[in-house]
Amino acid sequence: MKVVAFSGSPRAQGNTRTLLDEVLRGATSEGATCEFVDVGSADIRPCKACQSCSTRGTCVQKDGMEQVYPKILEADVLVLGTPVYFWGPSAQMKTFIDRWYALVSGRGRNELRGKKAVVVTAYGDTDPSTPQHVVGMFRTAFHFIGIDLVGTLGVTAIGSDDAAGNEEALMEAFEMGRRICGKANAES
Numbered sequence: 001m002k003v004v005a006f007s008g009s010p011r012a013q014g015n016t017r018t019l020l021d022e023v024l025r026g027a028t029s030e031g032a033t034c035e036f037v038d039v040g041s042a043d044i045r046p047c048k049a050c051q052s053c054s055t056r057g058t059c060v061q062k063d064g065m066e067q068v069y070p071k072i073l074e075a076d077v078l079v080l081g082t083p084v085y086f087w088g089p090s091a092q093m094k095t096f097i098d099r100w101y102a103l104v105s106g107r108g109r110n111e112l113r114g115k116k117a118v119v120v121t122a123y124g125d126t127d128p129s130t131p132q133h134v135v136g137m138f139r140t141a142f143h144f145i146g147i148d149l150v151g152t153l154g155v156t157a158i159g160s161d162d163a164a165g166n167e168e169a170l171m172e173a174f175e176m177g178r179r180i181c182g183k184a185n186a187e188s
């Protein structure tokens with residue numbers, strides 16, 4: 001099983017990264033092959049809505065997504081991590097997700113249907129409803145695409161190393177990684 005985590009945080013070593021690393025550590029402990037992709041620092045430009053993907057089958061833009069598209073396609077489980085920015089995902093994460101258009105709209109094909117995904121959020125607020133719009137966006141988009149949302153994790157953290165000092169959150173992230181790989185799923 002291949003698990004690929006995508007971070008939409010501009011902080012290369014921030015809370016999102018810390019939580020995603022734990023999810024991947026949990027998945028690795030169950031035998032998964034894991035990879036991390038730093039979407040937050042990749043050169044990924046916004047979708048131009050040119051619809052070329054619908055006719056050509058691929059995106060016309062030549063940028064960092066050329067390297068990232070194959071990693072999305074290789075994944076059995078997509079782990080999407082983003083900080084909450086003004087109750088939504090980071091601009092980097094949203095830009096990345098919009099570019100999935102080329103994977104779901106091209107010539108009537110949908111290359112993402114049947115994959116599993118989990119959503120991980122970090123946010124400064126202590127209100128657990130803070131990531132509701134981020135999770136809602138993913139939930140609805142995944143339903144449309146045919147991706148199975150198998151888990152969500154939201155963690156309060158504001159300083160970039162807050163999550164690293166939150167033992168409970170680290171354990172939850174690790175367990176989520178185990179669970180998505182099946183064995184722990186069967187146990188719970």
Ligand SMILES: Cc1cc2nc3c(=O)[nH]c(=O)nc-3n(C[C@H](O)[C@H](O)[C@H](O)COP(=O)(O)O)c2cc1C
Pocket residue numbers: 009010011013014015016017082083084085086087088122123124125126130156157158159160
């Ligand atoms: C532009 C910006 C907007 C933010 N908006 C929110 C918000 O709406 N709600 C919230 O709880 N935290 C908000 N935060 C705090 C971040 O979500 C928080 O610091 C998070 O832990 C950052 O994750 P990271 O370390 O992975 O980048 C915001 C931070 C920034 C820089």
